[in-house]
Amino acid sequence: MSRISKNRKIALSKVDSTKEYSLKEASQLVKEITTTKFDASVDMDVRLGVDPRKSTQMVRGTVTLPHGTGKTVRVLVLCSADKEQEAKDAGADYVGLDEYIEKIKGGWTEIDVIITMPAIMGKIGALGRVLGPRGLMPNPKSGTVTNNIGDAVRQVKAGKIDFRVDKAGIVHTSIGKVSFTPEQIADNAREFLRTLERLKPTSAKGTYMKSVYLSSTMSPGIKIDTRALTEA
Incomplete structure (x- = not known):
């Protein structure tokens, strides 16, 4: 069994796995728990209440992030x-x-x-x-x-990204870099989530966004309070 590194232990100690964080809190915390020596990507994983096997529930789209992705796109x-x-x-x-x-x-x-x-x-x-x-x-x-x-x-x-739901009903995408300010991370995340909301299939029933997690490369995931996604 692999050992947990010192930095990993510190990161895990800062994230309460039983808590749902606001987007503002999570955007600050993801910077604090990232210990990579390179400028890590900030990722979002959203589990949707859709059945991708049905063509009427396939979620795919594009969004131009207000602060770009932080990546050089060839x-x-x-x-x-x-x-x-x-x-x-x-x-x-x-x-x-x-x-x-x-x-x-x-x-x-x-x-x-x-x-x-x-x-x-x-x-x-x-x-x-x-x-x-x-x-x-x-x-x-x-x-x-x-x-x-x-x-x-x-x-x-300028930062336009393409995303689509996978076979498990999850949309995964990068929304920036750890070097971004917490406000920039939150702005990009909010724009991405709003775009997902606009793409909700009319045939999808029940809860649409079942869970949302924010993380960086090799960091623990931070669970987002889906009820507070539109906070200022």
């Missing part, structure tokens, strides 16, 4: 030649088409988001086996298949 734009300059001006890291399709076929996936156009999707379909398992396949629902290339790139660079 964006590849696969587009026609007439859109290349628009993509570059918007801040895309890689822009092109056939040469990048061949690179991806060869196993290159050193990117975080791929944005493309509807007219190009026919060429990208063959990349599904490489991109699908990595969550990189462009999708109209996430805004990554669009003719408004410049706007899409700027939104992703």
Whole structure:
């Protein structure tokens, strides 16, 4: 049986597992219990009262976090030649088409988001086996298949994230970094949760947000009081 480190013991001692914290309290506490030497990600896990096996209860969407994610997002734009300059001006890291399709076929996936156009999707379909398992396949629902290339790139660079409920009914996403202020963490969390609330399926019955936890990389989870999610 593995031993619990000293820092882990300290972190666990600061979190009351029987208590439900306000978003304000949790945003401060997650900074206090993080002991990593790197700038850890701040994550949210939300268990929803939905059945993802039913198409009418699949929860998926995007949200632009007010303070961004704190991460450097590498964006590849696969587009026609007439859109290349628009993509570059918007801040895309890689822009092109056939040469990048061949690179991806060869196993290159050193990117975080791929944005493309509807007219190009026919060429990208063959990349599904490489991109699908990595969550990189462009999708109209996430805004990554669009003719408004410049706007899409700027939104992703500004902190737009894509999320979806998994088979267990849980939505997991990163909403920032431990280096953020507690207010920034709370703002991002609140915007994410409000977006989830707006996406509540009409066919979902009973409690929608069953549990919400805030944590950082390798920290204990902090349970959020779902009744106080709209506190100022």
